[in-house]
Amino acid sequence: MDVKPNFPMQFQQQLPQLQQSEPQAAATPSTSADQPAEAPPKQVAMAVDRLAQAARLIADVRIGADRLLEALFFAAQSHQSDKTLQFLLKEDASMRQHLQDLRTVGRQLEETGVLNDSMKSRGNSWGLHIPLVCPDGAVVAYAWKRQLAGQAGASAVDRTRLALKAFSDQKRRFFPHLDDESEDQSREPDSKKPCRPQAPLTSQLDELGDFKSLADVLARVEKEVPNVKVLMYERRDWLKRASSLPSSGNDKLIESSKEHSFHSLNKMRAGPQSAGASGRTSVIEISFPCNLRAVLSLHPAGSINPDAVAFFSPDEGGSYMHARGSSIYHVFRHITEHARIALQHFLGVRSETALYFLLNWICSYQTLFSKVCGKCGKLLSMDRKTSTILPPVRRSFRQFYPVRESPAETTSSTKDQVFEIPGAYHIGCYTDEL
Amino acid sequence: MPTKWVLHWHPNPGSTVNSQILNEVSQCAEAINGVKDGRWKATLTLLKPNLRDQSQPGEYPRELLGISLPEQPNKYYFILRGPRIVTEADSSIQVIMEKLQSYKSRIALYFEGYQYQLGDFQLRVGKVVSSHSENLRGIVLEVEYLPISSMEKASQVLGEFVDIWQEAVLKRSLPGSFMHNEPNLSEYGLGDNYTPQHTAVQYAYVMAQLFASQSTQAVRN
Numbered sequence: 001m002d003v004k005p006n007f008p009m010q011f012q013q014q015l016p017q018l019q020q021s022e023p024q025a026a027a028t029p030s031t032s033a034d035q036p037a038e039a040p041p042k043q044v045a046m047a048v049d050r051l052a053q054a055a056r057l058i059a060d061v062r063i064g065a066d067r068l069l070e071a072l073f074f075a076a077q078s079h080q081s082d083k084t085l086q087f088l089l090k091e092d093a094s095m096r097q098h099l100q101d102l103r104t105v106g107r108q109l110e111e112t113g114v115l116n117d118s119m120k121s122r123g124n125s126w127g128l129h130i131p132l133v134c135p136d137g138a139v140v141a142y143a144w145k146r147q148l149a150g151q152a153g154a155s156a157v158d159r160t161r162l163a164l165k166a167f168s169d170q171k172r173r174f175f176p177h178l179d180d181e182s183e184d185q186s187r188e189p190d191s192k193k194p195c196r197p198q199a200p201l202t203s204q205l206d207e208l209g210d211f212k213s214l215a216d217v218l219a220r221v222e223k224e225v226p227n228v229k230v231l232m233y234e235r236r237d238w239l240k241r242a243s244s245l246p247s248s249g250n251d252k253l254i255e256s257s258k259e260h261s262f263h264s265l266n267k268m269r270a271g272p273q274s275a276g277a278s279g280r281t282s283v284i285e286i287s288f289p290c291n292l293r294a295v296l297s298l299h300p301a302g303s304i305n306p307d308a309v310a311f312f313s314p315d316e317g318g319s320y321m322h323a324r325g326s327s328i329y330h331v332f333r334h335i336t337e338h339a340r341i342a343l344q345h346f347l348g349v350r351s352e353t354a355l356y357f358l359l360n361w362i363c364s365y366q367t368l369f370s371k372v373c374g375k376c377g378k379l380l381s382m383d384r385k386t387s388t389i390l391p392p393v394r395r396s397f398r399q400f401y402p403v404r405e406s407p408a409e410t411t412s413s414t415k416d417q418v419f420e421i422p423g424a425y426h427i428g429c430y431t432d433e434l
Numbered sequence: 435m436p437t438k439w440v441l442h443w444h445p446n447p448g449s450t451v452n453s454q455i456l457n458e459v460s461q462c463a464e465a466i467n468g469v470k471d472g473r474w475k476a477t478l479t480l481l482k483p484n485l486r487d488q489s490q491p492g493e494y495p496r497e498l499l500g501i502s503l504p505e506q507p508n509k510y511y512f513i514l515r516g517p518r519i520v521t522e523a524d525s526s527i528q529v530i531m532e533k534l535q536s537y538k539s540r541i542a543l544y545f546e547g548y549q550y551q552l553g554d555f556q557l558r559v560g561k562v563v564s565s566h567s568e569n570l571r572g573i574v575l576e577v578e579y580l581p582i583s584s585m586e587k588a589s590q591v592l593g594e595f596v597d598i599w600q601e602a603v604l605k606r607s608l609p610g611s612f613m614h615n616e617p618n619l620s621e622y623g624l625g626d627n628y629t630p631q632h633t634a635v636q637y638a639y640v641m642a643q644l645f646a647s648q649s650t651q652a653v654r655n
Contacts, residue, residue, distance in 0.1 A: 290584035290626075313581040315435075329581040330553045369587050380594040387467040388553025389598065391591060 047114050050105050057102045064095040172344055214281060214304050217356050224419075225363040231285045234301070238283035238322065242295075245317025283323065286359065288366045290314060292332065294339075296358070297323035304355045309343050309362070311335040330386065334393040334427065335365065342397040357400060360419045364395050367424065375429035383427050392424035396434040435505075436556070436580040437588035437628040439596065440636035442643055443573035445610035455608050456561050456573055460548065462602045463557050468550030474504045474558050475546040478641055481537035498537050499641070500528070501634045511634035515642070518621045520631045541565060543641060545574050554580050555595060562644060572644045575599075575612055583628045585619070615639070 068091050075084040218230050233241065282301035286294040293314050299307035308323035311332040320326070327333050342361060346354040372379050373392040380389050400422050423434060443459075445451050464470070481498040499513040502525065510525045531537060547560035558576035563569070577595055579588050596614060603612065617639040624632055 290582060290587045315581075315583050331581055369582065369591050378594065379590055380598065382467070382598075386553065389466075389555060389595065390553065 043112060047109065047112050050109050050112075051114065054102060054105045054109065057098050057105060060098045061095065061102065064091060064098060067091050068095070169340070169344055172348065176348060214298070214302060214355075217304055217359070218284070220356070221359045221363070224360065225366075227288060227366065228363050229285075229287045229289070230359070231287075232281040233283040233285065234280045235282045235297075238285070238295070239319060241285075242317065242321040243319045245321065246315070247317040284359075286362055287314065288363075291366055291368055292335075293321075294362045294365075295321060295323045295325075296355075296362075298355075305351065306343055306347070306355045306358055309336070309339045309358070311339060311365070330388050331368075331390055331393055334383075334390060335368075338394050342395075345397055357419075361395065361397055361400055361422065364419075364422050364424075368393075371424045373426045373429050374423035375425055381426040381428060385427075390426065392426050392429070394425045394427060394430040395422045396425070396430075397422065398432075398434065435583055435628055435630070436578050437583060437585055437592065438576055438578040438633055438636075439592050439614055439616075440633065440640055441575040441577065441596070441612040441614040442640045443575075443610055444613045444643075444647065449609035451570055451572055451610070453561070453570055455610070456547075456559070456570065458606050458608055459573060459575070459603065460559050462599070462606065463550045463552075463559055466552065466598065466602055468552045468557055471549045471551045471556075473546065474549050474560065475544065476504055476560075476637065477502045478543045478545070478637055479539045480541045480543075480641075481531075482540045484535055484538045499638050500531075501637055503630055503633055506630050509630065511631060513634055513638045515638060518623075520622050520624070520635055522631060539565075543571065543644075545637070547574075556580060571648070572640075574640060585626050585628055585632070588628075613643075615643070 068088070071084060071087050071091060075081070075088070078084075214232075218232065222228060222230055279302040282298050284296040284298065286296065291314065293312045293316070294309060295312065296309045297307045299305055310321075310323050310325050310327070312321050312325075312327045313329050313332055316327060316329075326336065339362070343354070343358055346357045346361070349357075369391055370379075371392065373381065379391055381392075382389050400419060402419055425434065443451055443455070479500040481500055482496065483494040483498075485494070495514050495516055497515070499515070501511045501513065503509070503511070508525050510523050510527050511520060512523060512527075513520045542565040544563050544565070545560040546563075547558065550557040550559070556576075556578040558574075558578075560574045560576070561570050562572035562574055564571050577592055577599070579591050579595070582588050582591075596612075600612065617635055619632055619635060622631070622635050624635065
């Protein structure tokens with residue numbers, strides 16, 4: 001444990017002081033009086049600067065506290081009281097200076113409205129916003145960039161929330177035995193567990209038939225849902241197809257990609273529909289031609305275990321279109337986010353039927369642009385969080401079970417509607433109990 | 435390509451369009467969280483046949499519309515409203531037209547303004563000025579829904595968006611409103627998949643509405 005002379009520290013502590021005095025000198029002595037005279041970009045830059053200074057000062061304070069503790073420990077061990085005393089005095093002085101500087105910077109930040117919302121009420125011109133430090137410590141520094149980009153930037157709070165969600169999704173997937181009791185309790189502490197009259201009985205699910213092979217599941221889905229196109233691909237073939245899809249409405253490209261997919265389909269289905277043909281399938285494409293395209297991946301290849309899902313516009317094309325990708329359109333990004341939760345839910349209920357349930361659930365999105373929200377009755381609604389107008393992107397999945405068909409119905413209806421149609425909801429209208 | 439509706443401002447009887455209304459409309463776009471994205475400009479030219487021999491006016495269509503659109507800078511679109519024909523040509527056709535002198539430009543309308551991004555929607559608010567005078571002839575609004583290119587699938591979405599828009603405009607108590615009368619696109623041989631030709635036909639229709647309303651105004655005055 002060495003006690004280095006404090007010269008580096010003092011040098012360090014002079015630096016922030018110098019840096020602090022510069023903007024002050026540039027801004028002329030009275031800081032608050034001439035704030036309105038500076039252009040908003042300068043104000044924003046200075047506010048960000050000061051926040052950085054404050055962070056540095058806080059770091060200095062922390063280091064200073066460490067050094068004080070070090071000194072005390074040293075004092076307890078050795079008996080060179082004079083040296084220790086000097087050291088302690090120096091540290092004390094430097095700490096006081098740091099804290100004083102911090103107070104000054106804090107006052108400046110308060111005056112410029114960084115720690116509260118006062119700047120907003122002053123009618124900031126140029127559409128720029130002074131960085132805002134939220135009560136939870138998140139710093140919204142570049143609100144103006146958000147405006148220009150036209151998208152809500154995620155604050156640290158949002159990022160943490162997303163990270164937490166991603167981790168808990170992974171946990172649910174890899175350690176399903178760990179999560180059930182504790183999570184249910186934490187999610188619904190006060191409300192009663194909702195009564196689910198249509199909870200699937202294992203026997204009822206068994207009645208649905210053989211789920212063992214992928215080809216069976218897909219054939220069944222195609223039979224039950226009219227208008228849907230379900231295609232299987234090996235992973236490399238899908239990548240080729242995705243890259244060849246037209247990203248604008250160029251008719252020539254549409255023609256060539258149709259031929260390409262025809263050839264690849266032939267490759268896949270060469271041979272008498274045997275299990276071998278679908279044995280290497282790892283990507284399923286579900287498309288409703290004018291509405292949407294969903295890409296599902298299976299792991300391992302040829303199994304009926306869905307791994308990931310993503311939704312895209314029928315006009316999108318490019319190598320970013322895969323089951324873990326993200327659409328360039330808000331509506332499909334939101335659906336993808338919701339579908340990933342639904343996927344985990346179906347896997348959690350019963351993994352053998354997960355693919356079958358998921359495919360049927362995905363098919364319910366064919367009414368995406370026509371079915372109104374079950375809660376507010378409208379098709380479009382402004383989502384507060386992202387400030388975008390969206391159709392009902394959420395479909396309920398917790399009550400999505402096959403219903404028992406009565407013998408009388410099977411003869412009258414031509415369609416084998418095994419599943420009840422799930423309700424459609426806007427993001428703001430959706431609740432987890434649905 | 436994304437589906438689009440083109441609406442035009444219809445002033446109340448007895449009132450005219452002015453730049454104050456244009457400002458209010460632009461503020462409306464920002465009020466529903468639209469983010470200004472850039473400028474746009476489209477040009478519509480009314481071409482009349484250059485008849486050397488006045489005795490045979492009947493053979494040629496009396497009016498040919500030429501339109502240039504901002505999203506297709508290398509193309510030029512021609513419309514014959516009578517026989518309901520719309521066609522796409524390379525933008526260099528304008529040079530040929532100049533040389534041929536068969537159809538001369540009588541009047542050109544410029545549609546220009548700002549565009550706004552609103553999530554998956556794109557709004558374009560534009561003033562209409564003619565080549566003959568500086569006065570504001572009208573206001574045009576383009577509403578585009580980016581994710582889908584089927585007219586039929588997008589119609590409900592665009593319809594509801596226009597309702598939301600009309601509500602926002604109504605709050606400002608302006609002397610007029612936006613109108614969308616869908617021209618009969620199938621008569622022009624246009625299908626469900628949206629193309630620039632659809633836009634061109636909508637603009638031709640808007641132009642007709644503008645001239646019609648202004649001639650009734652002139653008659654009234």
